[in-house]
Amino acid sequence: MMNEQLRGIVRGMPKAELHIHIEGSLEPELIFELAQRNAVQLAYQSVEELRAAYAFTDLQSFLDVYYAGASVLLHEQDFYDMTMAYLRRAAADNVRHAEIFFDPQTHTGRGVPFETVINGIHRACAEGPISATLIMCFLRHLSEEAALQTLEMARPHLDKIIGVGLDSSEVGHPPEKFARVFAQARELGLHLVAHAGEEGPPAYIHSALDVLHVERIDHGVRAIEDAELTARLAREQMALTVCPLSNIKLCVFGRMDEHNLLRLLDAGLAVTINSDDPAYFGGYMNANFEAAFDALPLGLSHAQRLARNSFAAAFLDDATKQRYLGEVDAYFREVMP
Numbered sequence: 001m002m003n004e005q006l007r008g009i010v011r012g013m014p015k016a017e018l019h020i021h022i023e024g025s026l027e028p029e030l031i032f033e034l035a036q037r038n039a040v041q042l043a044y045q046s047v048e049e050l051r052a053a054y055a056f057t058d059l060q061s062f063l064d065v066y067y068a069g070a071s072v073l074l075h076e077q078d079f080y081d082m083t084m085a086y087l088r089r090a091a092a093d094n095v096r097h098a099e100i101f102f103d104p105q106t107h108t109g110r111g112v113p114f115e116t117v118i119n120g121i122h123r124a125c126a127e128g129p130i131s132a133t134l135i136m137c138f139l140r141h142l143s144e145e146a147a148l149q150t151l152e153m154a155r156p157h158l159d160k161i162i163g164v165g166l167d168s169s170e171v172g173h174p175p176e177k178f179a180r181v182f183a184q185a186r187e188l189g190l191h192l193v194a195h196a197g198e199e200g201p202p203a204y205i206h207s208a209l210d211v212l213h214v215e216r217i218d219h220g221v222r223a224i225e226d227a228e229l230t231a232r233l234a235r236e237q238m239a240l241t242v243c244p245l246s247n248i249k250l251c252v253f254g255r256m257d258e259h260n261l262l263r264l265l266d267a268g269l270a271v272t273i274n275s276d277d278p279a280y281f282g283g284y285m286n287a288n289f290e291a292a293f294d295a296l297p298l299g300l301s302h303a304q305r306l307a308r309n310s311f312a313a314a315f316l317d318d319a320t321k322q323r324y325l326g327e328v329d330a331y332f333r334e335v336m337p
């Protein structure tokens with residue numbers, strides 16, 4: 001258990017969030033509010049009943065509830081309200097900059113127009129209390145053809161996204177399934193990331209790097225099973241966007257004191273801490289930091305490294321990045337005993 005002084009420092013330090021699915025920030029209260037606003041019938045009778053369904057056993061059991069929750073999002077204002085709620089919550093945790101994932105196919109598949117989704121989310125990012133940019137994710141359980149169609153839909157909106165990613169059910173859907181669509185996104189000058197090595201094997205991290213040419217690995221905790229890969233990730237300073245509470249909730253690790261976050265840091269990897277789907281996994285950024293610091297022997301120097309890593313791995317121009325890193329270092333000079 002960390003002491004209260006360190007807790008205060010971790011909570012107050014400036015940080016960036018690089019792994020947040022905006023649909024996963026939809027709190028049960030807002031799901032019910034939007035269901036009522038849009039006259040959508042939910043399979044759950046109350047906020048409590050919906051929360052009770054959050055006892056997940058694996059990634060798929062979570063995704064089933066996640067897609068049910070997203071069904072209340074119909075109009076641009078709904079996407080705006082969801083995104084603004086997240087940005088305010090992130091600001092309260094001293095997140096200075098967020099790179100937000102969204103899943104257009106979860107919505108276009110229900111008949112919601114692509115522009116409704118992106119315009120609502122983007123407008124909130126432009127008006128919100130912190131710096132925020134968007135990464136459009138492809139659902140990997142669907143076909144590459146469907147991903148290619150989604151990229152086509154995004155073409156008139158390329159000024160609203162900075163990159164593409166790959167999420168949803170990992171096992172059985174290796175990165176190489178999306179080689180063509182990532183090549184196209186790369187030609188468009190978009191940044192590239194992919195979920196790999198959460199439930200899937202280290203081989204998926206290899207192919208995310210070598211076939212998709214990603215610039216960050218989302219999750220990546222299973223890299224540690226492959227010594228050569230671990231050494232490569234450290235050598236290349238390839239950032240991993242690790243999500244501690246998500247990993248426990250989805251049973252990637254049994255308990256937080258079994259999490260390999262500190263081992264990854266000790267191996268020299270560019271680890272960051274993120275919230276993934278905070279409404280579903282028990283907390284936003286500071287809750288993730290506190291859970292990890294409570295369970296693992298992490299100290300002040302780890303906190304500073306994690307904060308620095310989050311800005312160093314962000315898709316920001318160099319001057320902005322240096323400004324944030326300077327802010328982190330000034331903060332730690334101030335609080336150092």
Ligand SMILES: [Zn+2]
Binds near residue numbers: 019
């Ligand atoms: Zn994720």
